[in-house]
Amino acid sequence: MADTSDIKKGFKMLIDGVxxxxxxxxxxxxxxxxxxxxxxxxxxxxxxxxxxxxxxGEKLEKADTEERTMQYLYQEGDARVFMDxxxxxxxxxxxxxxxxxxxYLLDGTEVDIMLFESRPIGVTPPTFVELLVTETEPxxxxxxxxxxxxxxxxxxxxxxxxxxxxxxxxxxxxDTRTGDYVERVKG
Amino acid sequence: xxAPADPAVLQILALRAVVLRSVRRFxxxxxxxxxxxxxxxPSPGLDVHLEAFEVRTPKGKSAGWxxxxxxxxxxxxxxxxxxxxxxLCRSYRGEEHGRHHEREFxxxxxxxxxATSDDVIRDTEELVAFVADAIANSGDYPLLLQQESTPxxxxxxxxxxxxxRVTVEEAIESHANVTLRALAGDDERSFRVWAEEVQPQLxxxxxxxxxxWPSSMASLARLKPNGMADRFEAFFHGVELCNGFGELTDxxxxxxRFQQDQAAREAVGAPVYPIDERFLEDLERGMPQSxxxxxxxxxxxxxxxxxxSIQNVMPFPEERL
Numbered sequence: 001m002a003d004t005s006d007i008k009k010g011f012k013m014l015i016d017g018v019x020x021x022x023x024x025x026x027x028x029x030x031x032x033x034x035x036x037x038x039x040x041x042x043x044x045x046x047x048x049x050x051x052x053x054x055x056x057g058e059k060l061e062k063a064d065t066e067e068r069t070m071q072y073l074y075q076e077g078d079a080r081v082f083m084d085x086x087x088x089x090x091x092x093x094x095x096x097x098x099x100x101x102x103x104y105l106l107d108g109t110e111v112d113i114m115l116f117e118s119r120p121i122g123v124t125p126p127t128f129v130e131l132l133v134t135e136t137e138p139x140x141x142x143x144x145x146x147x148x149x150x151x152x153x154x155x156x157x158x159x160x161x162x163x164x165x166x167x168x169x170x171x172x173x174x175d176t177r178t179g180d181y182v183e184r185v186k187g
Numbered sequence: 188x189x190a191p192a193d194p195a196v197l198q199i200l201a202l203r204a205v206v207l208r209s210v211r212r213f214x215x216x217x218x219x220x221x222x223x224x225x226x227x228x229p230s231p232g233l234d235v236h237l238e239a240f241e242v243r244t245p246k247g248k249s250a251g252w253x254x255x256x257x258x259x260x261x262x263x264x265x266x267x268x269x270x271x272x273x274x275l276c277r278s279y280r281g282e283e284h285g286r287h288h289e290r291e292f293x294x295x296x297x298x299x300x301x302a303t304s305d306d307v308i309r310d311t312e313e314l315v316a317f318v319a320d321a322i323a324n325s326g327d328y329p330l331l332l333q334q335e336s337t338p339x340x341x342x343x344x345x346x347x348x349x350x351x352r353v354t355v356e357e358a359i360e361s362h363a364n365v366t367l368r369a370l371a372g373d374d375e376r377s378f379r380v381w382a383e384e385v386q387p388q389l390x391x392x393x394x395x396x397x398x399x400w401p402s403s404m405a406s407l408a409r410l411k412p413n414g415m416a417d418r419f420e421a422f423f424h425g426v427e428l429c430n431g432f433g434e435l436t437d438x439x440x441x442x443x444r445f446q447q448d449q450a451a452r453e454a455v456g457a458p459v460y461p462i463d464e465r466f467l468e469d470l471e472r473g474m475p476q477s478x479x480x481x482x483x484x485x486x487x488x489x490x491x492x493x494x495x496s497i498q499n500v501m502p503f504p505e506e507r508l
Contacts (some may be wrong), residue, residue: 025284026285027283027284027285027286027287027288028285028382028386029236029283029285029288029382030378030381030382030386030427031420031430032234032236032237032376032384032404032406032430033235033236033373033378033382033404033428034236034374034378034379035282035283036287036378036382036383036384038382051383052383053379053383055375056282104422107358154474
């Protein structure tokens with residue numbers, strides 16, 4: 001059993017059966033008072049971040065989690081199949097579990113998959129991915145409407161706002177943390 | 188061949204030297220005498236949430252404890268006739284470690300005989316403003332520290348006296364959705380509300396003095412006519428800087444509180460420390476009505492230069508020792 005002295009950034013604990021990761025923590029002790037550890041913790045299932053204060057010395061249950069690097073293989077119905085690059089073991093995640101991240105998966109993309117009690121609960125794609133534009137309105141010279149961006153659809157279905165000079169068939173660099181256009185990639 | 192200089196360490200040393208020098212200058216200008224009392228004492232602080240380091244002789248017998256503060260001995264000096272005394276010393280508290288806690292830290296403690304907590308609050312305000320000026324005038328110091336809260340000129344300093352004063356009751360009611368009365372009797376919840384909701388909000392722009400603590404938290408403070416403890420703390424940026432008292436001089440009442448602390452320690456399975464009988468004897472003999480304050484020097488420097496931890500203003504915090 002762990003206790004509050006084990007708390008550090010990235011420490012994973014179980015609260016009411018749900019795994020939480022510590023994103024910030026601070027030891028506090030009001031003058032002549034009870035000591036606490038204030039924490040900011042992230043629900044690893046939903047991504048929600050909450051504040052939680054533990055009494056100093058309080059027992060904590062460690063969460064059985066593990067992060068593994070896996071390669072995206074293919075789509076199978078409503079699910080996506082990944083392969084562990086070390087053990088060649090395959091697992092699948094539903095599109096719903098993947099959420100926005102389905103839009104960053106190209107054949108062979110390497111992602112980090114978080115497993116909780118051996119079940120996948122989350123995916124971290126590479127910070128930047130390069131995607132092909134499959135559809136966007138042509139940009140007009142001398143457009144005076146004041147719009148400096150326009151919508152574009154990428155090969156994975158991702159919708160992204162792009163500058164007017166971007167054309168169908170261009171390759172874009174996209175930041176997967178924000179879903180934002182970064183730059184047009186040459187070649 | 189000597190190693191290249193470490194500018195971060197030199198910076199910390201220079202800043203600490205300015206603080207120590209200006210603290211001494213401040214008190215000497217006010218006719219205080221610098222004193223020394225032992226670090227190894229027969230009885231540490233008895234507050235239930237305080238953990239002291241027990242010291243053993245080479246033969247394994249208990250030799251006493253490292254002082255959690257020099258309070259008992261400094262008050263005994265007041266009983267012996269000292270009028271204005273201050274001390275810069277190391278104090279030790281077990282199991283405390285975080286951005287604002289080190290197990291060994293530098294304490295500034297001072298006492299004024301024939302004085303009240305008000306006099307000591309005024310000392311605190313003037314002292315901090317004085318040290319802040321000394322830091323600001325000490326040249327191009329901050330290599331590693333943010334400068335947001337650094338005072339530029341006298342008068343513009345956030346530390347200029349007087350500081351705003353609020354009671355514990357007002358502080359709780361303005362920052363937490365609960366009243367002091369509703370928290371009475373539930374210590375854990377009180378401290379939790381204080382730590383989570385109230386303290387982080389205290390002294391956001393300028394330091395604030397919090398007065399009128401519940402009598403259950405009087406510690407070594409006397410009670411005021413309104414029944415509250417004559418205790419104050421100063422906060423800046425949500426950090427507790429000091430804890431001061433209008434001192435309790437009634438030996439019988441002090442013994443009763445020590446016994447309560449011992450009982451509380453026993454109830455939670457904490458080691459029960461002995462009562463310092465010589466301190467009580469000296470109280471019995473007579474200690475003048477006094478005001479005293481204990482101020483964390485590492486926190487003071489941290490707050491003055493806008494560092495985000497006391498470790499950043501210590502040459503050898505535990506993690507680098």
